[in-house]
Amino acid sequence: MAAWGERLAGVRGVLLDISGVLYDSGEGGGRPIAGSVEAVARLKRSGLRVRFCTNESQKSRGRLVGELRRLGFDVSEAEVTAPPPAACRLLQERGLRPHLLVHDEVRSEFDQIDTSNPNCVVIADAGEHFSYRNMNRAFQVLMGLADPVLISLGKGRYYKETSGLMLDVGGYMKALEYACGVEAEVVGKPSPEFFRSALRELGVEAHQAVMIGDDIVGDVGGAQRCGMRALQVRTGKFRPSDEHHPEVKADGYVDNLAEAVDLLLLHADK
Known part of the structure; x- marks a missing residue:
């Protein structure tokens, strides 16, 4: 060096x-x-x-x-x-209406975004909201679209909290990519x-x-x-x-x- x-x-x-x-x-x-x-x-x-x-x-x-x-x-x-403000700009520029698989704490960042009749999925570090039901709903939205769009607020594998290492959004993003045959657009x-x-x-x-x-x-x-x-x-x-x-x-x-x-x-x- x-x-x-x-x-x-x-x-x-x-x-x-x-x-x-x-x-x-x-x-x-x-x-x-x-x-x-x-x-x-x-x-x-x-x-x-x-x-x-x-x-x-x-x-x-x-x-x-x-x-x-x-x-x-x-x-x-x-x-x-x-990532959330950057994702909002992208959604507005492209006229996208997201199904949000995000943590409750960041939903307010999307208050000005139309989420009716979703034509894409936005995934973030949803924490405890990464249930089978919620992942399956995101999967169903993507599979119901002729041109599925998956936007991920990052692709990290894990991060550290005071209690130890924690699983990040990347693994869940990869699961949807695999299941739906799409490639996520990473914002972050x-x-x-x-x-x-x-x-x-x-x-x-x-x-x-x-x-x-x-x-x-x-x-x-x-x-x-x-x-x-x-x-x-x-x-x-x-x-x-x-x-x-x-x-x-x-x-x-x-x-x-x-x-x-x-x-x-x-x-x-x-």
Whole structure:
């Protein structure tokens, strides 16, 4: 690997994953990862542009930001790029009326969307709502369409809560793909358009940005395919085998966000 100075030179903007990088979600709002609250504050004081880029689809942005602020993070709703608003834009642009297989907490994000007589299915991390009945209903909607459209708010395999690893939306998305013979359109990481949208909101070019995440495929691989650099933290869903992934290699591995910020403040935008 090249020296850190070479790997981080010219960085002007930072995209931060939330779950597994800033905090581990869970009962009572979760808990911050050691050093992450101050690390975010230091980044913001540094003059580097910062944006939060998450696949969270069990909570509205408002609730997510409220939880983060209670944990001490300096973050506003306007600084967060998340899948539900992006999905709503896509639905409106294409005149799609979704059958929603989503968590109750994010249904409000779709309040302005026509859901009558569905001509597509939107699936997200529905948590306990991933019952056979609900999955079968989504299956029936798709099978009843001449041109079935399945939109997924992410394709993660799992994530980490304070109680341990939790199954994510990706497995359920794959089940519907297999059963219906369709390929899902992913809105969220690692979708290139999702990263490009975050970069536009950040106001920097891909080669000037670095993504910091805990997911070797969704965060690191997705960002690199868009021309960004990417660091993987050894927190959240990180597994030691990630450092030997057969297809994706991060531009650097760090123990946590605090270490990543130390390196950025020393070498970025040089």
